[in-house]
Amino acid sequence: MKTCVIQMNSTGDKSANLEQARRLIEEAVAQERPDWIGLPEVFDFLGGSRAEKFAAAEILRRGPAYDLCAELAAKHGVFLHAGSLLEKNADDERLSNTTVVFDRLGREIALYRKIHMFDVMTPDGAAYRESATFRPGDEVVTYQAEGVTFGCAICYDIRFPALFQALGGRGAQAIVLPSAFTLQTGKDHWEVLCRARAIETQCYFLAPAQVGAHTASGETRLTYGHSLICDPWGHKIAMASDAPGYAAARLDPALIARVRAAIPVAAQRRDTFV
DSSP states (O other): OEEEEEEBOOOSOHHHHHHHHHHHHHHHHHHHOOSEEEOOTTTTOOSSOHHHHHHHOEETTSSHHHHHHHHHHHHHTOEEEOOOEEEEOTTOSSBEEEEEEEOTTSOEEEEEEOOSOOEEEOTTSOEEEGGGTBOOOOOOOEEEETTEEEEEOOGGGGGOHHHHHHHHHTTOSEEEOOBOOBHHHIIIIIHHHHHHHHHHHTSEEEEOBBEEEEEETTEEEEEEOOOEEEOTTSOEEEEOOSSSEEEEEEOOHHHHHHHHHHSOHHHHOOOOOO
């Protein structure tokens, strides 16, 4: 299976973001002919105020971001892991940060809502409180794509290894982490965390990311980019440059089997620790 991770510079202009996603997907299809494509976190809208986020959010299955991804998956005959989009919840004052996955016919086959909320103070003094706008999900999600089991996670989830162990326990062979990592944390933690999650789960790790500047409540913020694909040995086998674009690599199930046979950590794990 040939995979392609898309790197975007989304902003608070939803129409422009959707056009950017369309253009990059169509370029990737023309140049790489992938079977599977992944978009970054909040590809439809990044930044803005709380009110602007709510205005841009969609009721699930009833908005232009969802429709675009279903359309492009069917048009190009690819699996499309639609990063994440802003989902409006009728029964809550908060949004969900939601991944939707489409098959080659444009049919929805998986839905994941980000579990871990990014409530931190970064080294440059910027405060992030994702839980003020988003409510956490509570389901571990995998899906099948032509014999490969994919696991779902989003951005800050990467710092919580138990989620990835749970995905491995459900048979994941590839894990997808759409992200909008900050520049401050990304430069020190992004690649090492991606490679660590690949090594410990013995999975391919696919991480499409946001890159560049956006404005959040009047403040300019920077995302790190460096979208990448790691193999189950932890080797980085593809990476995007410091601009919108994409990176592609093939998944080899035989390599997963060899790595797991050489170091059989799943069979040796002892769940005796509190």
